[in-house]
Amino acid sequence: MKNNFLCKAFVISLLISFIGVAVAPTIIGDFNKEQDYSILIFYTFNKTKTNKCKVELPTHIAKEISNLFEDLKNNLINNFKSDEIQILKKNFTDILDFYGLIPKELSKDNIYSLLNPKWLPTTRNYNHIKKNSITEKNINNIFPRASSDKGSVFICSIAGSGKGLLFLPIMLPRPRFASIWTSVINAESMAANIFTGWGFVASGPQNGIALGFMGIGISFAFPGEPAFFDFIGYALAALVRAENVQNYP
Numbered sequence: 001m002k003n004n005f006l007c008k009a010f011v012i013s014l015l016i017s018f019i020g021v022a023v024a025p026t027i028i029g030d031f032n033k034e035q036d037y038s039i040l041i042f043y044t045f046n047k048t049k050t051n052k053c054k055v056e057l058p059t060h061i062a063k064e065i066s067n068l069f070e071d072l073k074n075n076l077i078n079n080f081k082s083d084e085i086q087i088l089k090k091n092f093t094d095i096l097d098f099y100g101l102i103p104k105e106l107s108k109d110n111i112y113s114l115l116n117p118k119w120l121p122t123t124r125n126y127n128h129i130k131k132n133s134i135t136e137k138n139i140n141n142i143f144p145r146a147s148s149d150k151g152s153v154f155i156c157s158i159a160g161s162g163k164g165l166l167f168l169p170i171m172l173p174r175p176r177f178a179s180i181w182t183s184v185i186n187a188e189s190m191a192a193n194i195f196t197g198w199g200f201v202a203s204g205p206q207n208g209i210a211l212g213f214m215g216i217g218i219s220f221a222f223p224g225e226p227a228f229f230d231f232i233g234y235a236l237a238a239l240v241r242a243e244n245v246q247n248y249p
Helices: 002-030 059-078 083-098 108-114 123-131 136-142
Strands: 037-045 050-058 150-167 170-193 199-220 228-248
Touching: 037 059, 037 108, 050 059, 059 083, 083 108, 150 199, 170 228
Parallel strands: none
Antiparallel strands: 037 050, 150 170, 150 228, 170 199, 199 228
């Protein structure tokens, strides 16, 4: 009796072992987590055409490219003279090329050249200029800034104020062929298209003109102080040249 019981127990143990071996791989396989993927789209623009490239990448790679792009943008704005920015440009173009994100119409060299416009001095050139005792103010005159020094907009609202002169010094709310403002110290002006919101904000020393202007304005001076001006209204066209102009968009 005892031997029969041991035989039955041995057979049951074998069956459990076989079932366990057969089932185990399936259970383990169910816990394999699939990798996440993301769609990444890269655009390049020129005056007449937009190039687009779209690829599916593992999410961690997409995040890596996105983070690299953010670092590149921040350094282009705040630290374009450093050696680090050149390394970031190379790394960015390399990773785009490696993962097939460069449109067929372009090459890696094309993308790199877009990140190195002719007016932007390289670190080596900038250091060479400084060795020749040219001040940074002179450098800014040689190489245009990232933001333009000109702005223009049509069918717009317009306003301005600052230290300077307005012509005419007193303007009542009626149409005028032109209104001119100028400042050699500091001023702020803005104009935006009424329908789209596109326009500019200008700051610093500037000269501007509003054609077909209708609005109000005044120039005033205190003894021993430069004159200041304020104006607001509408214009068919507004044009400005200033130390700093931010164009929107």
